[in-house]
Amino acid sequence: MTSLLRQLHASGQAIWLDFLDRQFLAEGGLRKLALHDGVTGVTSNPSIFEKAMGHGDAYDPGFRAALAQGDIGAQDLYESQAIEDIRAAAADLRPVYERLNGRDGYVSMEVSPYISNDTGATIAEAQRLWHRIGVPNLMIKVPGNSAGVPAVRQLTADGVNVNITLLFAIEAYQAVAEAYMAGLEARLAKGDPIDRIASVASFFVSRIDARIDKTIDARLAAGDREAEALTALRGKVAIANAKLAYAWYQEMIESKRWRNLAAQGAMPQRLLWASTGVKDPRFPDTLYVDTLIGPDTINTMPPQTMAAFRDHGTLAQTLAADLIGAQNVLAEVDRLGLDLAEVTASLVSDGVNQFAQATDALLGTVAAKRAEIVGDTINTMTATLPEALRQKVEVRLEMMRKEAWPRRLWEGDPSLWTGKGEDHWLGWLAAGQERQVDPDALVRLREHAQTNTNAVLLGMGGSSLGPEVLARILGNAPSHPRLHVLDTTDPAQITEVARSIDLEKTLFIVSSKSGSTMEPALLRSYFFALSGRQGDQFIAVTDPGSDLEKIAMNDRFAQIFSGDPTIGGRYSVLSVFGMVPAAVIGRDVMALYAAASPMVLSCGGDVPPQENPGLWLGAIIGEAATAGRDKLTIVASARLEPLGAWLEQLLAESTGKNGHGIVPVDLEPLGDPASYGDDRLFVHFALTSDVDAEQEAKLNMLEAAGQPIVRISLAQPERITQEFFRWEIATAIAGAIIGINPFDQPDVEAAKVAARQLVAAYETAGTLEPETPVAEDENFAIFALQDESAPDDTVIAMLRRHFAALEPGNYAGFLAYLERNASDAAALAMMRVAVRDARRVATVAGFGPRFLHSTGQAYKGGPNSGVFLVITRDPDPDLAIPGHKASFGTVQLAQARGDAAVLAQRGRRVLRLHLKKSGGGLEALQAAIAAAL
Known part of the structure; x- marks a missing residue:
């Protein structure tokens, strides 16, 4: 017997398949449907591709083959496989296309839902896909919203076949029908043929009833007095809406305007019934096929609906029947206040959002597949977080996905931060792609x-x-x-x-x-x-x-x-x-960029946050900081230890402002769990070949004690360039979470100005402004920047009182205007450990003026939780500067004094301790701090 589906096709309604899958194509499924059931078209969308690519391993060989040609991002990887399927389906339907002289036999592919509100971007992407896929029986799907209507006109004028999707309201359909005719007229005006331009207008049917019926059920549950009238409308509104749209179509093709176009060979823009799967089990599963049969239309069915109609569908010309009844249904909708206009308008935006969510899921799956295939070319990262922080990070990642943070970052949307010019400071994204050198x-x-x-x-x-x-x-x-x-x-x-x-x-x-x-x-x-x-x-x-x-x-x-x-x-x-x-x-600079490229692609705007290593890290850092864990403690194996100094500047200068921020803690020796409070986030860097067993053991102890640990592993030293990019992304994202501009540094200049003023005064007077210590002994002179001295103060007493001010969540800073060498660094490290273990606070150290251009921003503009000891000395010997009265030593001392003064002006707790030439230097200071503690 002839299939009911084939009989439906013979009655004048085309049957399209709302499904696409590689295995289905490979097994000849589409060819069989075309042969046995008269199927003449295929539609795809992000949801369909997400189901196809996101489950099983059918696409893995294709992913591997694409990546074997060179690493590419998630969007390009998805597109390579989607286009392969589209071309295969188009090839299966090409005989239909040729037999029907281009009146059918089409495969549809959708432009990205991310650009649905951008006419120009929609046009550009549609044209790109049209030319890249390069088959005549292709339709590009464009949403039928306000941005899509002018795109339909332009694409039609350019000779692109368009499937207008997400149509719900008759008025929206009329607008795209007008756009199609205007596009054809524009082609004629240019002297271009119009006889092979195809278009369909896709009405989404069942979603209207699902939304209306939900409102009806809520009103019935509330005891609405119009219960009988409301009940009578269930499952009928979408069908009535579609019937009236078809009635308008029939009027339109009889118009003089359309007849003129038809005389030039124009093909009508057929109405296509989409979303025809029944969502309410109380209705027949063939409802939206049985009731919408009419010539010059298309019904695109998912496989289960197609099987149901093949089995027990009802074949009759129903679409043009009982128009008065359809009008009465819509009149009742209006009378009962069901607001069809609002429903159809919201369904458009909801539809775009649903496709965007499906695309997020799709690209996340593809990104995970890519990461698995490229393997250890990408530095690995794991995170062990306390449960409360883990949950905050998960919530943040989902919020980032919904609010499109990856795309907004790469598009330079300043509203991701404070909206105050951040888009002017994103050239580093291009730099990571080799585009600056x-x-x-x-x-x-x-x-x-x-x-x-x-x-x-x-x-x-x-x-x-x-x-x-x-x-x-x-x-x-x-x-x-x-x-x-x-x-x-x-x-x-x-x-x-x-x-x-x-x-x-x-x-x-x-x-x-x-x-x-x-x-x-x-x-x-x-x-x-x-x-x-x-x-x-x-x-x-x-x-x-x-x-x-x-x-x-x-x-x-x-x-x-x-x-x-x-x-x-x-x-x-x-x-x-x-x-x-x-x-x-x-x-080899290009080799360094090649080493960075896998991370750049992994952090791309096409990778959802849950699979995006830069956004994931940024979410951890930002949420940890807002939860009070704002002391990001850097732990590195020996080979990677130098990275900490770069991270210090990136984090501190980017986030430490407006009273907020992250305080990076570098080169503080690891201690036992008892040495730490609950204000830390530990980040460990190691080469896979550079395992420090003692360091690992201490980290494991901290992890067991509930401290958050992020571990990053590099297979090769050259892949340090990946961490540059990952951390730039993460820092920008953490800044957005904290609510600051991560690209300015409002407090850095203050210390520079103060130092320049002192140096300028020296150039004029030949001496720095004199100052009087508040306490001194044979080793040190103490200069207080705030009024905190007492008549009987000694150096030890002042140090004791200074460090006693440290409270939980504070940090101690040792700012040394000394030679940066191994012995001085070791001495500072021992002082830091002594303070940390005595007060259970984080400690930082910096050599001046080096730190002024990095962590100095956070010390002055970040949280007011630092207690600072500025350490100076008179250089011996000094070094002259050509053309200047001031020596390098004088400049360094001026920088120290200016730095300390600005810290005090910002309300920071600060002392300056000057090492006397005849004293014991840093060894004596270690002893003094031990005594003070």
């Missing part, structure tokens, strides 16, 4: 640098910390110079570098975004004079138009590399500010 120029630089044995980078903050991490973790390549990073005004450090290099075989990299930062400018003056003013030994890395660019041109520097003004210094490591020094020490 000139690869050929860096190759030439790498070759040129081989003539040198040393390179000295003169910079501060973001200009120095990233290059230092690369140099210390990766080292210099054979026959390439060793990199020395000078980000200080400390005379001893400067002298040590000058002694260790052969000036004639040294390349100097002067790095400053603004070009006016004091420290690099003074260091440039010193080494330029020391080198005999040999400009060909100098390279400048700076933003276009800066003072440094002008100086470099005037002094004939060998090369000038331009930065991107839309990248802040702390986000600049994957731009020229990090890659120029990397090239100088012989590193």
Whole structure:
């Protein structure tokens, strides 16, 4: 017997399949339906592809084959497989298309629901898919909302077949029918043919009844007095709405306007009944097929509805029947206040949201598949969190998904943060994609640098910390110079570098975004004079138009590399500010980008938060901070220990402002669980080949004690570039959670201004403004910035009172304006441990003025929970600066005094302790702190 479906096709209504799956296609399922049941089309949507790709392993070979050609992101990976299915289905239906002269035989693919409210983006994506798929029996699905209507007109004019989806209201259908005719007319006006342009208008049927009937049931449950009238409408509103839409269609094709188009070969825009699966089990499962049969229409059915109609459907011309009854149904809807207009309007936005959610699920699945296939090319991350924090992170991730945080980040939406210009500071996203550097120029630089044995980078903050991490973790390549990073005004450090290099075989990299930062400018003056003013030994890395660019041109520097003004210094490591020094020490810059690429793709705007390593980490950091765990404690195995200094600046300068923020804790030796309060988040970095058993044991103890631990593992040192990008993303996201702008640094400049004023006064008077200690002994002089001295104060008494101010949740800061070397760092570490264990608080330490350009922002603008000890000394010997009265030692002391003064002005608890030349130095200070505690 002839299938009921084939009889339905013979009656004038086309049958399309609302389903697509690779295994189904491979087994010839679509060809069988076309042959036996007269199926002439296929529709797809994100929900269909999510079901197809998200369950089982049928698509795994395709994913692997696509990734074997080169790593790609989740959206591109999904699209590669979806297009393969669309082309296969189109090939199966091509005989139908040819037999019917293009009047049927179509396969539909949807534009992204993420751009449903953007006409221009919809047009661009539809045209891209149309040309990429490249088959004539393709339809591009465009939503029938206000943004979609002009897209339909333009795409039709461009010769693209369009399936307008998510239509519920008759008025919306009329608008897209008008757009289709206008597009055809535009083609005729250009002299283009219109005889092979196809379009369908997809009415979603069952969703209307589902929404109306839910309201009816609620009113019946409440005892509505119109119970009988309401009950009579159940399951009838969508059908009545569709009948009246079809009546309008019949009138339209009899119009003069349409007849003129038809005379030129135009094919009518057929009405397509979508969402025909019955959702209410009280109704027949073929309801939305039986009642909507009519010529020049399409019914697109899911497989179960198709099987039901094949088995027991009712074949009759029902669509044009009883129009008066349909009108009466809609009149009753209006009389009873069921507000069909509001229902249909909300169903459009709901439909877009549902498809967006399905796309999120789809891309999340594809992203997980990609991560599994590319394997250990991506650094791994695990997190063990206390239950309350874990739940907060999960809730945040879902909120991020609903609010499209990944896409908004990559689209530069400033409302993700404070809406105050954050979109002007997102150039680092492009930098992570290799788009800020000139690869050929860096190759030439790498070759040129081989003539040198040393390179000295003169910079501060973001200009120095990233290059230092690369140099210390990766080292210099054979026959390439060793990199020395000078980000200080400390005379001893400067002298040590000058002694260790052969000036004639040294390349100097002067790095400053603004070009006016004091420290690099003074260091440039010193080494330029020391080198005999040999400009060909100098390279400048700076933003276009800066003072440094002008100086470099005037002094004939060998090369000038331009930065991107839309990248802040702390986000600049994957731009020229990090890659120029990397090239100088012989590193293959493009290989570093290739190492970073898997993480860049994993953190893309097309990867939902739950599968996005950058957003996941950002959610953990941000939620931990808002829950009081704002001391992000960095623990690293030996090879990766240098990363902490870069992370300090990124986190502190980005988030520490407006009284909020994250205080990074680096290089604090690990202690026992009893040493810590509940204000910590621990992050551990390790190479898979660099296991520290003692460190791991302590971390396991902390984890067992309920401390949150994030573990990040790198298979190779070169993959440190992945962490640069992951942490930039995470920091931006944490800033959004905290509610601040992560790209400004409002409190950094204050200390610079104070130091410049002191230095300027010295240049005029030849001396710094005198100051009087509030306590002193043979080793130290104490200078109080607040009125906290007592008549009988001793140094020990003041230190005791200072550290006694530490409360749970506070942190102690040791800000040392001393030479940064191993012995001084070890001494500070011992002081930190003593304070931490005595007071159960976090401790931080920084060498000045280096920390001023990194953690100094958080100390001044972040939470007022720091208790600071600023440590200074008179340099011996000092070091002159060419062209200045002030020496480097004088500048360093001025910076310390300015820093301490600004801390005090911001209400921070601060003491300055000056080490006397005749005293015991840091060893004596260790003893004094031990006594004070």
